[in-house]
Amino acid sequence: MPSANEPPIVSLRDVHQSFGDVEVLKGVSMDVPKGAVVCIIGPSGSGKSTLLRCINGLVPISRGSIRVGSFDVHSLRTDQEKIALRKEVSIVFQQYNLFPHKTALQNVMMAPIHVLKEDKDQVHVRAVALLKKVGLSAKADAYPGELSGGQQQRVAIARSLAMRPEVMLFDEITAALDPETVKEVLNTIRELAQDGMTCMLVTHEMRFAREIAHDVYFTDGGLIVESGPPAELFDRPKMERTRAFLSQIL
Amino acid sequence: MSRRRWNDALPRGTDLPVLMPSAMRLAAEAANERRSGSAALRLQPAHGVALLVLFMVGLGVAHAQAGAGDPSILATLWKWTPVLLGGFMFNLAISVMAMTIGTVSGMLLGFAQISLLPPVRNGAWLTTHFFRNAPWLVLLFYCMFLLPFQVTIFGVTIPIPDWIKATFGLALPVMANVSELLRGAVQSIPTTQWESAASLALTRRQTMWMIILPQCIKRMLPPWMNLYAILTMATVLTSIVGVAEMMTLTGRALSAENRPGLLLAFYSYVLFWFFLYCYPIARWTVRLEAKYAVDH
Numbered sequence: 182m183p184s185a186n187e188p189p190i191v192s193l194r195d196v197h198q199s200f201g202d203v204e205v206l207k208g209v210s211m212d213v214p215k216g217a218v219v220c221i222i223g224p225s226g227s228g229k230s231t232l233l234r235c236i237n238g239l240v241p242i243s244r245g246s247i248r249v250g251s252f253d254v255h256s257l258r259t260d261q262e263k264i265a266l267r268k269e270v271s272i273v274f275q276q277y278n279l280f281p282h283k284t285a286l287q288n289v290m291m292a293p294i295h296v297l298k299e300d301k302d303q304v305h306v307r308a309v310a311l312l313k314k315v316g317l318s319a320k321a322d323a324y325p326g327e328l329s330g331g332q333q334q335r336v337a338i339a340r341s342l343a344m345r346p347e348v349m350l351f352d353e354i355t356a357a358l359d360p361e362t363v364k365e366v367l368n369t370i371r372e373l374a375q376d377g378m379t380c381m382l383v384t385h386e387m388r389f390a391r392e393i394a395h396d397v398y399f400t401d402g403g404l405i406v407e408s409g410p411p412a413e414l415f416d417r418p419k420m421e422r423t424r425a426f427l428s429q430i431l
Numbered sequence: 432m433s434r435r436r437w438n439d440a441l442p443r444g445t446d447l448p449v450l451m452p453s454a455m456r457l458a459a460e461a462a463n464e465r466r467s468g469s470a471a472l473r474l475q476p477a478h479g480v481a482l483l484v485l486f487m488v489g490l491g492v493a494h495a496q497a498g499a500g501d502p503s504i505l506a507t508l509w510k511w512t513p514v515l516l517g518g519f520m521f522n523l524a525i526s527v528m529a530m531t532i533g534t535v536s537g538m539l540l541g542f543a544q545i546s547l548l549p550p551v552r553n554g555a556w557l558t559t560h561f562f563r564n565a566p567w568l569v570l571l572f573y574c575m576f577l578l579p580f581q582v583t584i585f586g587v588t589i590p591i592p593d594w595i596k597a598t599f600g601l602a603l604p605v606m607a608n609v610s611e612l613l614r615g616a617v618q619s620i621p622t623t624q625w626e627s628a629a630s631l632a633l634t635r636r637q638t639m640w641m642i643i644l645p646q647c648i649k650r651m652l653p654p655w656m657n658l659y660a661i662l663t664m665a666t667v668l669t670s671i672v673g674v675a676e677m678m679t680l681t682g683r684a685l686s687a688e689n690r691p692g693l694l695l696a697f698y699s700y701v702l703f704w705f706f707l708y709c710y711p712i713a714r715w716t717v718r719l720e721a722k723y724a725v726d727h
Contacts (some may be wrong), residue, residue, distance in 0.1 A: 200451045209552035230449050237602040239629055240449075260634060267632035282645045291641065344631065 190215040190250055190379050191236060197244035198228075198235055207403035213348075213396075216377045220390035220411075223400035224426060225308055231381040232400070233350045236381070237270040238263045243371055250347055268296065271341035272350040275357055277333040279325040279400060280300070284313060285336045287320040291341045297344065304343070311339040317371050328399075330360025342373075348389045351375065351382040391415050399423050453622050474660075474706070482699065482706055489696035496692030504696055511684045511697075518677035519704050521665040523599050527646035529666075530659050532602040537609025544614045547635075549648075555610070559596065562607035568668055574600030575672045594676075597669040601662060608658050616647035653720040660709045660716075677701055 189212035198206040201248045205228045214341040221229050234240040235249060238254050247254035279288050289308040293299045309419050310322050315335035325333050334354055342347060351370065355363040367389050374380055374393055384390055390397055398408040399418075407414060407423045416426045493504040503511075535550065543555030574596045581590045620643050626637040670678035681697050 200449075205449070205452070234449070239626055242482055242648060263629075264632045264634065267630055272630045274623065274627060276623060278623045279628075280624070292633065294639065295637055296632045340631070 187215055188230075189213055190258065191381065192248040193236075193245070194230075194247075195245040196232070196235060196255075197239065198231060198242045205403055206235070206242070207425070209400070209405055210401070211398060211405065211408070213246050213379060213381060215347075215379055217395045218374045218380045219382070219396050219398065220394040221381065221383045221400060222385070222387065222390060223398075223406075227400045228403040229400055230352050233272060233383055234353050236348075237272050238266050238348060239272070259379075264296070268344060269347045270350065271344050271346035272306055272352060273337050273341050273354050275353040276359075277325070277330070277337045279337055281325050281335055282382045284322050284324055284329065285317060285339075287326070288335050288336055292340070293343050308339070308343055311342055312336070314342075314372070315339045316365065318352070319342075329362060330358045331365050332359065334362075334366050334427060338366075338369055338373075348379045348381065351380065351384070353383050353385065355384065385430075386426075387415070399426065401426070412418045456726055463575050473714070474710045480701055481708065486696065486699040486703060487697045493690070493696045496690070498690075501690065504585065504693065507688060507693065508696065508700055514680055516704075517675055518675060518680035519674040521594070521674070522663065525601065525666045525669060525674070526659070526663040528598045529601040529605055531607025532544060532598070533662075534609050534655070536602070537606040537704055538613055539612035540606060541617075542615025545611060545617050559607045559610040559614075563611060564601045565668060566606070567604050567637040567665055568671065569577065569637070570603045571597060571668055571672060574603070577694055581670075589677070593672065594669065594674045595673055597674050600672075601665060601669070605662055612651050612654055616650045619650060626660070637696070653693035653716045653723070656712055656716045660712045661710075663709055669689065677704070687698050 190402045191211075191213040193209055193211045196206050196209045197204065209228070211231060221232065223229055232242055235242050236249060238255065238257055242255050246257065249266060250269055251263075252269070254266060257263050257266060271387065279285075280291070283291065286305075286308055289311055290301075290304050291303045293307070294301055309318070309321065311400060312318055315338055317332060317335055317339070320328060320332060320336075323334070324403075328336065338354075354370075357368055358366060363386065370380065370382070371393060380391070382394075394411050397411045397414045399406045399414065399420075399422075401422055406417060414423065415427065417428060490504055497504065503640070534551070540555050540559055543551050544559060546552045575593065576598065578591060578596045581588050583589075617639075624642055625638060628642045633641070666676060667678040670682070671678055673679070678701065681701050685693060685697055
């Protein structure tokens with residue numbers, strides 16, 4: 182459960198970001214307490230994915246500030262600085278992005294061995310445990326091409342977890358999956374949340390967001406239109422735009 | 432990248448801002464690949480049959496023109512075969528050496544082409560495109576006449592025979608083509624692989640060696656073998672600058688025999704040997720291409 186006294190682990194202040202002439206984020210602010218699960222919902226192109234990418238430094242911001250733990254993400258310039266941040270913040274992508282020439286187990290083991298420089302045997306033990314946790318013990322030696330979308334996505338989650346991050350970002354990770362496999366991936370995230378991992382999800386799974394989130398943010402046109410606990414935002418939306426969006430989707 | 436170009440890429444690409452850098456890159460890549468599409472060598476069994484027919488016609492011509500006391504055409508070919516094959520081995524030796532030199536230097540040049548440092552990148556780009564677009568024969572002549580016929584290192588004089596110079600001459604276009612192959616292969620790996628590696632905190636160097644290059648090798652192998660087959664056939668160019676390879680020896684054999692009727696048969700015979708060597712490589716390339724097309 183998130184605690185109210187600690188400082189937030191992720192904190193955004195007036196974040197602006199543009200690609201060329203197109204302003205994608207137009208001043209986004211949010212605080213995510215440690216251990217909280219935050220869902221970001223909104224129409225396509227509203228800047229949700231960009232927001233996540235900004236948080237782990239994949240996309241530089243043009244104005245404002247992003248703090249994650251002890252890092253000022255907006256002022257990280259060198260690769261070394263970004264690498265330090267990315268040990269703390271891990272992202273899982275919509276298209277899984279596993280390394281196709283490595284087995285599931287090798288995918289999970291790679292970063293801890295080569296980035297954290299941990300002992301290979303210990304990493305192996307942990308990787309096997311992580312694959313078990315996401316329900317893929319039997320697929321450890323399979324290549325990504327031999328796995329279903331849902332299985333690949335769970336390997337991707339295990340791969341991120343292997344870095345023992347403080348914060349996990351999930352970028353529409355169920356959007357490319359069929360409805361049945363969505364469930365297995367969501368179950369994995371549910372367990373993570375119960376373990377107290379700080380999670381930020383961009384999602385279109387409203388029912389799941391309502392069930393799991395401590396806070397829900399509705400974004401449109403690069404701005405946060407409305408935010409609040411799921412019960413409030415889904416059942417008693419204050420803004421007209423939020424109502425319109427939810428009536429389309431629910 | 433300028434803002435202008437991002438917008439140019441938009442109409443054909445995407446209106447999702449997150450995807451814009453990728454869309455722009457892909458558009459540029461596609462244009463580049465259209466511009467520099469490499470020549471593909473596709474030997475078919477039918478080519479072998481055609482060659483055989485040509486050879487038979489050659490035999491017929493030679494037979495018809497043979498004088499009363501001349502030995503049979505097949506016997507003449509057989510007599511010269513050891514000499515010709517000796518020359519052919521020379522062709523193969525030159526091709527293997529030029530390929531080795533060209534591949535090693537081409538990989539280095541290719542890495543320079545994807546360097547993050549603009550001067551290195553631009554220099555490598557210029558070098559690659561100069562040698563890639565220059566006629567092979569011109570490069571061959573350059574090397575023949577610009578390289579010294581001997582070098583003296585620490586008082587030891589090492590002669591450089593013509594065929595070594597010719598090998599360097601052929602290695603230059605190979606280098607440029609390999610450089611372009613590497614650049615193309617690296618850029619054909621989806622950006623998402625770089626992103627995903629970056630988000631796992633891998634450095635650029637680690638990403639290159641552990642994620643990108645292993646995937647590139649598969650993509651590079653078929654065109655690389657194709658390039659080798661083309662190079663092997665280009666080794667006959669060295670006959671023009673006087674290297675004693677198969678073509679040169681065929682010419683000498685023909686002038687020694689002094690029977691114009693043998694011309695067609697002899698040159699078909701030379702073609703036949705090249706076919707015999709290049710055909711398996713071409714088939715193997717096709718098989719690899721099919722295999723890797725399914726894998727991805």
